[in-house]
Amino acid sequence: MQALTCPAFFCGTTEKIAAKLLGCYLIHNSKDGQTVGRIVEVEGYLSQQDEACHAHRGQTKRNSAMFGQAGHAYVYLIYGVHYCFNVVTAAKEIGEAVLVRALEPVSGIELMQQRRKISNIRKLCNGPGCLTRAMGIGPQHNNCVLWQEDSGTVPLASSLSIARPVGREKLRRGERIACGKRIGISAAKELPLRFALQGNIYLSKPI
């Protein structure tokens, strides 16, 4: 894998970035240790024209990170219980993002098991609320930068970043990028904005 060192990766349409994020790695260095997951399932949310998107009704205090720069994180609390992790994908003031719905655990698996209080690796990160718990992602990461900023600065206590696969690392044998309807929403159900690695066993639901 190769760390992202500039925001150029996050240029393009939200759909393109969603597909591009599949196979990438999400890396969290926390005081408890490092956890790494491979992104296998995402959903796009498209600003004003998308009724299921938090940005649909305009900018508020809660969703303001979504209106920030592409390549930042948007983390919000859902049902008062779980956190969802999103990657901002549009230019400032637009309000589009990609929700990460499932990860394939890559390293720091013992730490993930501790955080989740379960041992089944297939269930560690197989849902948006599950993966934030396993990775130790929370509100402290809202609006944080997901590429690696210049190394001269003082390292953060808790840093979240994305790395891309190199060469043939992106897709494994038996995997292909598939697209379908989004899950768990009541508005704009028909839009085909769910992207996942079909054939991967770590999805929240088969696609």
Place this chain on the structure above:
DNA sequence: GGTGGGATTAGCT
């Protein structure tokens, strides 16, 4: 100033 609902999950029936 009160209230309703949500991009979910786990545990029980």
Place this chain on the structure above:
DNA sequence: GCTAATCCCACCA
């Protein structure tokens, strides 16, 4: 399949 857990904030009064 059903439901409790539990919090922020948009919306309405």
